[in-house]
Amino acid sequence: MAHRSNPTIKYTKLFINNEFVDAVDKKTFPVINPATGKKIVEVAEANKEDVDKAVAAAKAAFEQNSEWRTMYASSRGKLIGKLADLIERDQEYLAALDALDNGKPYKSALVDVEFSVNVLKYYAGYCDKIHGSTVPSDGDFMTMTLKEPVGVVGQIIPWNYPLMLLAWKWAPALAAGCTVVLKPAEQTPLSALAVAALAKEAGFPKGVVNVVPGYGPTTGGALVKHPDVNKVAFTGSTEVGNKIMEEVGRSNLKRVSLELGGKSPLVIFNDIDVDKAVEIAYGACFANHGQNCCAGSRTYVQSGIYNEFVKKATQMAKQTKVGDPFAEDTDQGPQVNQEMLDKILRLIESGKKEGANLQTGGSRKGKEGYFVEPTVFSDVRDDMTIAREEIFGPVQSIFEFDTLEEVIKRANDTSYGLAAGVLTNDITTALAYAKSVRAGSVWVNCYDAISPQTPFGGFKQSGMGRELGEEGLKEYLELKTISIKV
Numbered sequence: 001m002a003h004r005s006n007p008t009i010k011y012t013k014l015f016i017n018n019e020f021v022d023a024v025d026k027k028t029f030p031v032i033n034p035a036t037g038k039k040i041v042e043v044a045e046a047n048k049e050d051v052d053k054a055v056a057a058a059k060a061a062f063e064q065n066s067e068w069r070t071m072y073a074s075s076r077g078k079l080i081g082k083l084a085d086l087i088e089r090d091q092e093y094l095a096a097l098d099a100l101d102n103g104k105p106y107k108s109a110l111v112d113v114e115f116s117v118n119v120l121k122y123y124a125g126y127c128d129k130i131h132g133s134t135v136p137s138d139g140d141f142m143t144m145t146l147k148e149p150v151g152v153v154g155q156i157i158p159w160n161y162p163l164m165l166l167a168w169k170w171a172p173a174l175a176a177g178c179t180v181v182l183k184p185a186e187q188t189p190l191s192a193l194a195v196a197a198l199a200k201e202a203g204f205p206k207g208v209v210n211v212v213p214g215y216g217p218t219t220g221g222a223l224v225k226h227p228d229v230n231k232v233a234f235t236g237s238t239e240v241g242n243k244i245m246e247e248v249g250r251s252n253l254k255r256v257s258l259e260l261g262g263k264s265p266l267v268i269f270n271d272i273d274v275d276k277a278v279e280i281a282y283g284a285c286f287a288n289h290g291q292n293c294c295a296g297s298r299t300y301v302q303s304g305i306y307n308e309f310v311k312k313a314t315q316m317a318k319q320t321k322v323g324d325p326f327a328e329d330t331d332q333g334p335q336v337n338q339e340m341l342d343k344i345l346r347l348i349e350s351g352k353k354e355g356a357n358l359q360t361g362g363s364r365k366g367k368e369g370y371f372v373e374p375t376v377f378s379d380v381r382d383d384m385t386i387a388r389e390e391i392f393g394p395v396q397s398i399f400e401f402d403t404l405e406e407v408i409k410r411a412n413d414t415s416y417g418l419a420a421g422v423l424t425n426d427i428t429t430a431l432a433y434a435k436s437v438r439a440g441s442v443w444v445n446c447y448d449a450i451s452p453q454t455p456f457g458g459f460k461q462s463g464m465g466r467e468l469g470e471e472g473l474k475e476y477l478e479l480k481t482i483s484i485k486v
């Protein structure tokens with residue numbers, strides 16, 4: 001499972017119109033290895049002019065008689081399938097790139113690649129099954145609906161799942177027949193550029209996919225404001241999601257889908273096997289070093305098993321192997337950057353100060369890179385900062401509760417609503433919780449059960465719109481009604 005830790009970086013330029021090009025002003029920015037804090041490489045930084053070029057390329061590729069628009073839907077599906085095959089062929093290289101600039105363990109990065117391939121294959125099959133309908137309208141008309149691609153799409157993704165979130169964005173957009181300008185996160189642009197090269201190799205016509213690395217307010221902002229972009233699809237913080245909504249209101253009312261943050265509750269009842277509960281709660285919270293939008297970061301445990309759970313959860317966190325992402329036995333690599341390290345340590349300090357019980361961890365690990373000790377707090381209260389703010393790090397907060405009614409109220413006491421979990425053998429309890437909790441995904445006796453077929457997205461300030469499944473495809477389609485006088 002181990003992989004050499006210095007994959008050759010083949011692509012560092014902007015990808016526009018099927019060519020790798022320098023930024024107009026030749027500017028570059030450094031990409032940092034979070035395991036060492038040292039620079040990996042310089043990557044071209046797109047400014048407004050570069051974004052204009054990429055959008056113009058995507059617009060031309062979307063013209064009515066373009067190769068892309070006139071391609072059979074089934075051929076579009078084959079092309080997306082070909083891209084999936086090429087990603088599968090290069091899975092070790094792509095996983096190594098994600099492990100290098102994101103810091104996730106190489107073995108986890110391989111799982112992300114597999115998910116990406118599956119998402120592309122799933123949507124490839126949709127291309128020639130995007131049906132409209134006939135409508136029994138009043139009057140002498142024959143009425144039908146067509147589903148058409150929304151057009152040029154600007155996609156902005158974060159750094160926590162660099163390749164996988166690209167696949168979540170590209171697959172439905174391309175299946176719908178849209179053209180794409182993607183801005184990867186400034187921390188993790190490497191796999192997106194490598195996949196752009198694979199799209200060219202697969203045979204996508206020029207301009208259909210474009211990749212413009214750069215920073216959020218500048219490169220991302222130019223995409224969000226652009227009058228020729230018909231839709232923005234964003235994953236990232238709720239703060240930036242809000243800014244995007246404001247910009248879109250000021251520009252051209254482009255379509256928007258937002259997949260934002262969370263503070264998801266996992267509720268564990270007395271009747272569940274404690275060892276099993278500890279394991280599921282550990283995965284829910286610590287997967288991807290806690291850098292997960294749907295992390296189960298609030299663990300509510302019923303009083304009958306509370307003490308045993310805290311003891312065993314602490315033992316489990318202590319067993320985590322933290323270290324080199326490329327080592328075979330590593331469970332947790334570094335956090336993505338200094339900023340996230342500082343944010344996580346600040347929140348841990350607030351937990352200590354506000355009276356939560358630190359069971360294990362609580363500090364930075366080592367002096368090089370951005371490593372954090374897996375941290376467990378017990379006796380957390382709902383009003384503490386660690387109970388309310390998204391930490392996005394390896395920090396488990398354990399709360400005690402007594403009754404179903406009480407815990408439903410407490411689980412819902414958040415501005416977020418991305419996901420929720422419940423562990424119990426009682427189907428009535430599970431369903432009562434599942435129906436009452438205000439979240440886009442509810443997992444019963446499991447956590448993070450996401451697959452290409454399952455719609456995923458948030459209630460409340462966790463976002464709007466859905467990714468994955470048929471719902472994810474609809475986000476990239478416009479509905480047209482045609483009425484014919486007969």
Ligand SMILES: NC(=O)c1ccc[n+]([C@@H]2O[C@H](COP(=O)([O-])OP(=O)(O)OC[C@H]3O[C@@H](n4cnc5c(N)ncnc54)[C@H](O)[C@@H]3O)[C@@H](O)[C@H]2O)c1
Nearest residue numbers: 157158185215216217220221236237240260261293390392
């Ligand atoms: N939902 C998620 O999956 C997710 C992912 C990453 C971070 N987060 C949350 O966000 C917090 C901050 O992390 P972050 O700063 O990397 O997230 P962010 O929201 O700032 O960045 C996500 C993406 O948006 C871009 N961006 C930033 N500002 C922008 C703007 N004004 N216009 C357009 N694009 C912009 C970034 O360049 C990046 O590509 C984290 O602590 C975590 O709580 C959530």
Ligand SMILES: O=CC(=O)C[C@H](O)[C@H](O)CO
Nearest residue numbers: 161235292293294448450
């Ligand atoms: O932004 C989305 C996420 O972080 C969700 C993850 O992609 C998912 O939880 C991975 O299993």
